[in-house]
Amino acid sequence: MFDHQAVWQSYTPFHSAANVQEYLFKVYKESNVEDPEKVSYQNCYPFIYYLDHGKSYYQLSQQAPTSIKPVLLFYGMTQLLKACLLSVDPNYPESTSVLAHGVSTRKRKKQSYDFLKDEVKIQKNGLFSHFSQKMFHVEHLDGEKIAMVSLLKRIPELNSLFEFSYGELVSIPLTKGEMNSYSMNSNILDFFHMTEERFTDFLTNKLKPLDKVTYQKNQGTLTFSLKKDLLNSISCFPFYYHYEENSFYLSTDRDATTYCPEIMVHYLLLYNLSMISRYETEWWSELLQNSSTKDLPFIQQFIDTTTTKIPILLSDYLYAKIKKNR
Numbered sequence: 576m577f578d579h580q581a582v583w584q585s586y587t588p589f590h591s592a593a594n595v596q597e598y599l600f601k602v603y604k605e606s607n608v609e610d611p612e613k614v615s616y617q618n619c620y621p622f623i624y625y626l627d628h629g630k631s632y633y634q635l636s637q638q639a640p641t642s643i644k645p646v647l648l649f650y651g652m653t654q655l656l657k658a659c660l661l662s663v664d665p666n667y668p669e670s671t672s673v674l675a676h677g678v679s680t681r682k683r684k685k686q687s688y689d690f691l692k693d694e695v696k697i698q699k700n701g702l703f704s705h706f707s708q709k710m711f712h713v714e715h716l717d718g719e720k721i722a723m724v725s726l727l728k729r730i731p732e733l734n735s736l737f738e739f740s741y742g743e744l745v746s747i748p749l750t751k752g753e754m755n756s757y758s759m760n761s762n763i764l765d766f767f768h769m770t771e772e773r774f775t776d777f778l779t780n781k782l783k784p785l786d787k788v789t790y791q792k793n794q795g796t797l798t799f800s801l802k803k804d805l806l807n808s809i810s811c812f813p814f815y816y817h818y819e820e821n822s823f824y825l826s827t828d829r830d831a832t833t834y835c836p837e838i839m840v841h842y843l844l845l846y847n848l849s850m851i852s853r854y855e856t857e858w859w860s861e862l863l864q865n866s867s868t869k870d871l872p873f874i875q876q877f878i879d880t881t882t883t884k885i886p887i888l889l890s891d892y893l894y895a896k897i898k899k900n901r
Contacts, residue, residue: 582883582886582887582890583630583633583634583886585887585890585894586626586630586886586890589622589623589626589658589893590623590627592619592620592623595619595622595623596615596616596619597615598662598893598897599611599614599615599618599619599622599661599662599665600612600615601896601897602662602663602896602897603615603665605896606663608665614665617665618661618665621661622658622661622662625654625655625657625658625661626654626655626658628654629651629652629653629654629655629658629886630651630886631651632647632648632650632651632654633647633648633651633882633886635647636648636651636882637882641863641875641878642852642859642860642863643852644852644878644882645845645848645849645851645852645878646849646852646853648845648849648878648881648882648885649842649845649846649848649849650849652841652842652845652881652885652889653702653842655885655886655889656702656706656710656838656842656889658889658893659706659710659889659892659893660705660706660709660710662893662896663709663710664705664709667705667709672700672701673700673701673702673705674701674702675698675700675701675702676698676701676702676703676846677697677698677700677701677702677703677704677705678695678696678697678698678701678703678842678843678846678847679695679696679698680693680694680695680696680846680847680850681693681694688858689868689870690723690851690862690868690870690873690874691722691723691724691727691869691870691873692722692723692724693722693723693847694720694721694722694723695720695721695723695843695846695847696718696719696720697716697717697718697719697720697721698717699717699718703716703839703842703843703846704716704717706842707839710838710892711834711836711838711839713834713835713836713839721843723844723847725828725830725831726840726843726844727844727873727877728745728746728826728828728831729815729826729831729835729837729840730815730837730840730841730877730880731746731815731816731817731823731824732817732818732819732876732880732884733745733873733876733877733880734746734824736872736873736876740869740872740873741869744827745826745827745828746815746824746825746826746827747759747760747762747763747766747824747825747827748817748820748822748823748824749814749822749823749824749825751822752798754800755800755801755802756798756799756800756801757798757799757800757801757806757823758796758797758798758799759796759797759825760795760796760797761795761796761797762795763797763825763827764797766827766828766829767827767829771797774797778799781812781813781832782799782801782813806823807891807895808887808888808891809836809888809891809892809895810895811823812834812835812836813825813826813831813832813834815837816837816888818883818884818887818888837884837888838885838888838889838892841881841884841885844877844881845881848874848877848878862874
């Protein structure tokens, strides 16, 4: 069992204003921020407060009933995101337009409501669009609608649940080989409807540091090598990181290979679940007490996963900014 408390040990150095000021100075200087020393002093305490506030939400969620966990986890995540934003946007929040959630959902659920089929709609302004752009350089999402099932399929820790509930293989694992090589089952070609040559081009376009792809027909595997091993929990797209296995997966759905870092995925799911928890009390309570659909196992598994995984991913995001310069 993963130790939830151990997750927060990586944040311990950020409890010091001196450490945070030095950290922000380094990332600001690297980003050519004007007067990085002054700005890092201005932002070091807000940075600490955001992290401390976020940690409090997450720790409280451990003792809270499932009925209110999505609310606590959503606001915990937003606080951690604000600290991360300060590392790339020293003027955050520069205007009130970035303070809204940046997402909307159907106000009233239909009688035959199915969570997996529900959708969220991306707004032009708000926190979601802002951190997507500043942290991951993802733009022009406003107006896009995304289904919950599409988001859940991007979280590899839910793979076995999809297979058990629907008999669906939603992603295929990578096997780490020698040096910087990885391999996967060649049945990915059937899911993508590609030849090995077309798949080679596909991976080459997705993975800029890709060295080569080899197809071993007799062994039923595809093997590719990176010029240097750049796959990590943050920089691994189009693959997704499985934190319990410390491994990577590739979705069998080509639509899921469009760039959407998992941090964005968790934000959208938590937003919708927190809104349901707050405003759809009757449906939410009935689901938790007597589920007649397949929604509850997916919701529970997601809540268990995001409680640990998001603090891990956002910690990795912060550390990646100084590690890449060493």
